[in-house]
Amino acid sequence: MNSIQNNWFTEKSALWEGQSFSMEVKEVLFHEKSDFQDVLVMDTKTYGRVLVLDGCIQCTEKDEFSYQEMMTFVPLTCHPNPKSVLIIGGGDGGVAREVVKYPTVEKVVQCEIDAKVVEVSKKFLPFIASGFESPKLTLNIGDGLDFVSKHKNEFDVIITDSSDPIGPAESLFGEKYYKMCQEALKPGGIICSQGENMWYHSKIIRTMLDFCKTMFPKVSYGYTCIPTYPGGQIGFLLCSKNPDTKFEEPLKELSEEDVENMNLRYYNASIHRAAFILPQFAKKELLN
Template sequence: MSNSKIDGNWFREADDEWRGYCTSLEIEEILYHEKSDFQDILVFKSVSFGRVLVLDGVIQCTERDEFSYQEMIAHLPLNSHQDPKKVLVVGGGDGGVVREVLKYPTVEEVILCEIDQKVIDVCKKFIPSMAACLNDPRVTVQVGDGIKYLESKKGEFDVIITDAPDPMGPGVVLYEKKFYEELNQALKPKGIICSQGQCLWFDLDTIIKVLKQAKEIFPVYAYASGYTPTYTGGHMGYIICSNDKSVNLKEPIRNFTYEQLDEMKMRYYCPDLHRACFNVLPYFARKELKSILDT
């Protein structure tokens, strides 16, 4: 349960899941704060991290460091796929993941399935650096429950990216085996999924559980590690799987040059990081995950 609050001119993100720990950002100006039909939505301008989106008391993104998460969760799967044409993004109404997906010229269609139209509207108004891409003609916005949407989709997508909330409340189902089975069924042959993979410092039990489930469903699966300062613990993991046993998720297909990375406006992801993020884990995590990942 979130115990986050505005305390004077500070926003403090705290949660019962990690007692005694919080992330705090100093507020310069509150830009928007209302409840939608689904959640509490807060946007504020921070002193040092630019504009910040908070949903139900949990920081979703800041202008200063959002690119680290968006680039990893998008480019790890897309740069492991030979020819991604149709991509589904579940969640991510802020538009950041879609923005990164659209950087691939092979992509013909991106479907964003977001349950809360208000999140989309608010981000278009207050964080256009992320959400403006949702007006791209290749993008279709499907407002509704991503789980229900997936139930009717079989063999449709080259890549599916799940920008999931933490496994609390309604978000719990996105970490269950049934959801991963539906992701698998919605993939085309040689398809790839990538999901938010939690923090090694606080969520190791959940990570182990999800990886064990993935192992039962997909012939190829892996865990990647990245860093986003304003997320809990400063760490963010990514769970990536494929229904094609010949796919090497740890080796990028396109070896982008520095010039290409600059043209794509990349700031975090690069091919060398793609290779390293699967193989360099803290020793405590490596020991716990060794039997699952065979690392």
């Protein structure tokens, strides 16, 4: 159970059993149950404004960019010419904000199941949600699994920015979803999905890697550092229909000027390469 007591919010979940994470709250800005989940926005002492869904922290003003940028620029820079991008989830708008920056991207389609998350993010997290204002983006409110099933051979890159595999996002971690994504991608297409944490979820990650290898010739797993996610890390699972894809080496290396012009605060070519260097225990549990 998650709660705010004595101006402290505490996050607990069965997905990281036996531990919790707390932050000091200055003010609760919004709290309401949507048709799908509990939605909370609060202003905190250290992390600024924070979006919480079903008691789990989704993004904070202080550290959200590390996740949004890596989920976006790792797959985009590994594709030779990404023009059409599908975002599944991502109702806070952060991934959309980053995708529309990429110069070759012409069309971004986003499917988010919960309209309330989009509405609340626009109101209380406008910088994160700024991608919704781009003319490149078309937003659809609905179930991601259903949406993907109706779009074949249409996208160069699919980014799955989901919450954890409980509640509304559970179906986005299954074999059926990845098969649909494989069919929705154009030849040479790439999918990048939120891939949980190697410290707590190695069995979930290994299962996903194993079934993805039956569908895609190239599959890899990397991670980024983010203080407010469990263990301070979150992973991303990458699959490509192109057997020559090397996720560890970007095809398009962004220069320092590119990084500055796109206002990137975490991603660069060096951190891209480093994201795939796994600690020994993770190599054994995930890759062997």
